[in-house]
Amino acid sequence: MKQQTWFREHGMILLTGVIVGIAAIVLTACGNPKNMGFCIACFERDIAGALGLHSADKVQYIRPEIIGIVLGAAITAAAAKEFRAKAGSSPACRFVLGMFVMIGALVFLGCPLRMVIRLGGGDLTAVSALLGFVVGILAGVVFLRKGFSLGRAYPVPQGEGLILPGVMVVLLMLLVAVPGVLRFSEAGPGSMRAFWVISLLAGLAVGALAQRSRLCMAGGIRDAFMLHDFTLLSGFLAIWITITIGNLILGNYDLSAVSQPIAHSQHLWSFLGMALAGWGSILLGGCPLRQLILAGEGNGDSAVTVFGMIVGAAVSHNFGLAGAADSVAENGTYVVGGIGKAGMIAVVFGFVVLLVISLTHLPRKEQA
Amino acid sequence: MVDTRGLSCPMPVIMVQKEIRKNAPASLEVLADAQVAVENLTRFAVSQGYQVSVSQDGLDFKLTLTK
Structure with missing residues (x-):
């Protein structure tokens, strides 16, 4: 033992938090979108696009970071004799929860990891998301x-x-050997990418x-409130501090609530989107990153959750639910992005679905 | 005996927390099936003043908590 x-x-x-922070900074320097060195939601959305599950042509690419995270987790789990194939814990509910975690995250434009990366870049539009989370x-x-x-x-x-x-x-074989069968963005965030080997290595290390x-972004806050255990939260904070220091050193720190990279200033919907993602993550037992790790360890339920998140990303873009970034029009006017009515309805519907799943999975009175 | 096998985080710790709050046992046996659950349960039990010994039986772990 x-x-x-x-x-x-x-x-x-703490080491993991620091390495994740450094990896995010390095990936951004090597070509990934600003304040998005690592984003599980965005990168799964890009994979959905590359496979043709949605047609948003600016967010399509097989992100090797996701491949690396799953394989890195699988390799270390196997080496530590922790790889255990298990499944059967409400897989259909997990699929649906994964979908709504993704829908909520894409309303904000980032998973909990990117939320911290954005905060580390000085992006004040992520503050409402943190509160919502x-x-x-x-x-x-x-x-x-x-x-x-x-x-x-x-x-x-x-x-x-x-x-x-x-x-x-x-997916890695398709990317390397037959990329012609995939869709690749020629503009927008999906076109911004580090060389695939660097992305894969960063993913492997983080995984x-x-x-x-x-490491779990939701588990850190949950454990601090529920159990007064701050272990996981220290990883969350280590990422934030490392990225803040890295951005300050590189001159990329911009403390502002306007004109932030791939971000919008509809604060209420950032709050609600990440509240949806946070609630869903707790019901699932972990954040989107943790689901990839658990799936790498052999957890079939988490694999189903990841598939749910990828489908959720496709639904987000096919039905216009995802947030749009703030932009500057040709005449110089600042245009606030965010979500439309469909996205708002989806978030509210998501809360209803989570409430129903929460209530229907409580113990019966004789079990309590 | 508290059987936490197959449950997602943080259910194993919550189950043991409930048992300790309800009955304040001098000793308690807990079954787990994941290393992460063993680590979380050990950390929690130690914070509650218990000593923890862990034995492995096949794919399962048995934690013995004693005051």
């Missing part, structure tokens, strides 16, 4: 305290646990470290 040392308990999560997590905590559970997962044949790592290997440290 492994002993709990200080490094295993605290140092690993915390409120969403607290909503989830209320139901956890009442006994919410999606039920147990059970051991299944190893092949089930290899599904998402296998899909990622296929491996996040698997060892259990």
